Amino acid sequence: MSAMIPYGRQDISEADIQAVVDVLRSDYLTQGPAVPAFEKSIADYCGVPHAVAMNSATSALHVACLALGVGEGDMVWTTPITFVASANCALYCGADIDFVDIDPKTYNMSVERLSDKLAYAKRHGKLPKVVIPVHLCGQPCDMVAIHALGQQYGFKIIEDASHAIGGKYRNEPIGNCHYSDITIFSFHPVKIITTAEGGMAMTKNAQLAKSMQLLRSHGITRDVNEMTHVPDGPWYYQQIDLGYNYRMTDLQAALGLSQMQRLDEFVSKRHVIAKRYDQLLDGLNVSAPWQHPDGYSGLHLYVVRLKLEQIGKTHRQVFEALREAGIGVNLHYIPVHLQPYYEGLGFEVGHCPEGEQYYAEAISLPMYPNLTVAEQDRVIKILRVATSK
Numbered sequence: 001m002s003a004m005i006p007y008g009r010q011d012i013s014e015a016d017i018q019a020v021v022d023v024l025r026s027d028y029l030t031q032g033p034a035v036p037a038f039e040k041s042i043a044d045y046c047g048v049p050h051a052v053a054m055n056s057a058t059s060a061l062h063v064a065c066l067a068l069g070v071g072e073g074d075m076v077w078t079t080p081i082t083f084v085a086s087a088n089c090a091l092y093c094g095a096d097i098d099f100v101d102i103d104p105k106t107y108n109m110s111v112e113r114l115s116d117k118l119a120y121a122k123r124h125g126k127l128p129k130v131v132i133p134v135h136l137c138g139q140p141c142d143m144v145a146i147h148a149l150g151q152q153y154g155f156k157i158i159e160d161a162s163h164a165i166g167g168k169y170r171n172e173p174i175g176n177c178h179y180s181d182i183t184i185f186s187f188h189p190v191k192i193i194t195t196a197e198g199g200m201a202m203t204k205n206a207q208l209a210k211s212m213q214l215l216r217s218h219g220i221t222r223d224v225n226e227m228t229h230v231p232d233g234p235w236y237y238q239q240i241d242l243g244y245n246y247r248m249t250d251l252q253a254a255l256g257l258s259q260m261q262r263l264d265e266f267v268s269k270r271h272v273i274a275k276r277y278d279q280l281l282d283g284l285n286v287s288a289p290w291q292h293p294d295g296y297s298g299l300h301l302y303v304v305r306l307k308l309e310q311i312g313k314t315h316r317q318v319f320e321a322l323r324e325a326g327i328g329v330n331l332h333y334i335p336v337h338l339q340p341y342y343e344g345l346g347f348e349v350g351h352c353p354e355g356e357q358y359y360a361e362a363i364s365l366p367m368y369p370n371l372t373v374a375e376q377d378r379v380i381k382i383l384r385v386a387t388s389k
């Protein structure tokens with residue numbers, strides 16, 4: 001039997017390897033020139049003035065919340081269908097979290113539910129300080145509508161674009177922050193480009209960028225203009241805030257910078273694979289993902305939903321049949337509010353019915369740039385058997 005086809009996989013070239021080796025032979029393994037070069041490369045790509053690299057998207061989400069002033073007594077809202085980090089970042093800051101149910105068509109945060117929830121929260125004096133929409137699978141959220149609600153109700157916006165680098169919204173790059181305060185990317189190996197571990201926060205706001213730069217490195221500044229008094233000497237630095245060590249290394253940044261050269265190629269390959277899935281899934285007992293015409297998805301994931309009443313098997317039986325046949329399917333995601341930790345905070349089944357229904361039917365098929373036609377055919381062949389009555 002052939003090896004398991006994973007749901008996602010990095011693509012590392014000889015040039016990527018050489019870029020990392022070059023850093024290993026240089027003077028700086030961290031805090032050298034590769035980090036600002038990588039930041040500039042992504043900032044230019046997105047058409048945004050500021051980019052702050054960090055050791056993960058999780059760190060970037062944390063620091064983004066802090067920079068926007070999230071703290072005790074504040075409320076942050078996100079979607080239940082996301083990785084736990086999109087919600088955990090609010091709790092790190094001592095804030096409270098709540099979840100806005102998903103749109104049954106895009107699986108992203110529903111603007112209708114958001115609008116209703118805001119009207120209710122306003123009447124009860126419990127408006128969120130920050131809303132974190134997540135571009136699930138790479139498909140951009142309805143940012144124009146979310147931004148308009150932000151203006152109306154006075155909340156800030158962090159786009160969790162961990163799945164979406166290389167994608168577009170209304171023909172402009174995701175990450176340009178036209179409809180948000182900060183946008184976050186992840187460079188975990190399963191994502192679109194990788195630095196092994198890594199993340200980045202994009203912003204148009206120089207003050208927010210400064211604040212995030214400070215927070216990623218202990219709250220320490222070497223900028224005389226930020227100090228409370230003139231330096232004691234050339235060795236001097238000041239800690240002016242309580243920050244963290246969330247820095248990206250130069251090894252990681254060099255890998256990311258090298259990967260950036262193939263970003264567009266990666267995303268267009270994902271689109272070719274998705275288009276072929278769309279065609280091959282026709283006639284199977286699954287729903288292919290719907291793509292909103294306003295977006296060009298990064299296509300981090302290709303999620304199908306099982307038509308269970310036509311299949312006559314359980315979600316789990318189909319999933320296990322695929323895994324047993326060597327297809328490394330996955331499930332993105334378990335609704336965050338149903339994680340035991342979040343249940344411990346008082347969340348219950350029924351809080352986000354659309355998200356819960358999605359969880360009962362979703363399966364992520366293998367999707368990565370080097371997935372071959374033969375592998376894709378094998379996925380479809382096995383899926384056809386697994387989903388037939």
Ligand SMILES: *Cc1c(COP(=O)(O)O)cnc(C)c1O
Binds near residue numbers: 082
């Ligand atoms: C992967 C991911 C994260 C966390 O990214 P890391 O770089 O692994 O910290 C956050 N949000 C979403 C939606 C993700 O998919």
